[in-house]
């Protein structure tokens with residue numbers, strides 16, 4: 558691993574490995590600290606947390622590691638104005654699930670997400686080494702605030718065009734998110750439909766056209782995958798799915814069970830849970846709601862609207878209605894603790910780089 562790597566140099570990491578921010582449950586202080594302590598960079602996925610929770614979670618993580626950590630938030634989306642037809646149709650499509658789970662239908666009213674400026678302020682006060690974000694570009698004022706506070710900024714791109722826009726906006730690093738990736742797609746370019754570019758061409762495009770370091774994300778599950786990303790020009794790899802079964806992860810029991818179900822390890826992209834395209838294991842909610850495209854609210858309204866269903870499903874230990882985010886590499890998932898996984902990945906990477 559070259560000492561000229563700007564990401565390793567900036568943070569003093571042992572190897573070019575970043576744990577994906579895994580908002581919605583799997584991200585815990587214990588997981589992030591274990592990865593950072595083992596020489597990678599742990600990222601806290603805090604997009605769904607209130608400013609108070611952001612302070613508490615970062616401070617808890619700091620009690621578990623003195624190493625650098627990253628914090629990740631979602632670039633805010635405007636709350637959509639919904640017609641009563643849209644709302645009725647959404648209620649109608651999900652009525653049978655709520656009846657089955659024994660929960661009442663929620664009111665559909667904004668705000669559908671937590672105030673971004675307050676989340677950003679909380680993050681800024683805690684001064685993580687890195688602030689990463691997805692779903693768009695942030696105004697330059699936010700980037701400048703980070704720079705003033707010596708926080709490295711990291712955007713997310715799914716196309717060459719998005720990468721160029723992010724670099725022009727002044728981010729320090731960029732995650733290249735291939736179509737293989739688990740979880741939400743960071744796509745934000747309004748000009749195109751999702752172009753679904755695979756990680757190989759995406760990393761190559763971005764690494765050869767941008768000056769800032771590129772981080773490869775999507776379907777990477779082992780050291781050979783990290784080595785391949787580095788050979789394509791990435792300076793680090795960001796892995797999410799690979800860590801979902803680590804004991805420190807907050808992955809729920811039914812989610813873990815689904816990840817271990819060798820008979821059902823194919824993933825699909827869908828908008829049914831949040832209104833935004835994301836990749837996960839197919840389950841009943843995904844299959845059935847895919848047939849009701851006209852009843853899916855735009856992001857973030859759908860995310861807020863289906864939260865009660867996902868919560869209750871987890872509580873009852875059922876995976877039928879959970880968002881089972883996972884990348885295309887999920888069949889290679891391993892069960893060990895996070896520190897151990899990081900050292901196995903580094904050993905595999907070293908071996909692969911010698912080949």
Ligand SMILES: Cc1cc2nc3c(=O)[nH]c(=O)nc-3n(C[C@H](O)[C@H](O)[C@H](O)COP(=O)(O)O)c2cc1C
Pocket residue numbers: 577578579580581583602603604629690691713734737738739740741774775776777795796797798799882883884885886
């Ligand atoms: C459960 C889960 C939650 C995720 N949450 C976030 C998030 O909060 N913010 C973000 O930028 N990316 C998020 N991602 C996407 C990751 O940043 C990254 O693109 C992905 O993990 C890479 O693909 P892989 O999961 O196949 O390794 C999430 C991915 C998963 C699997």
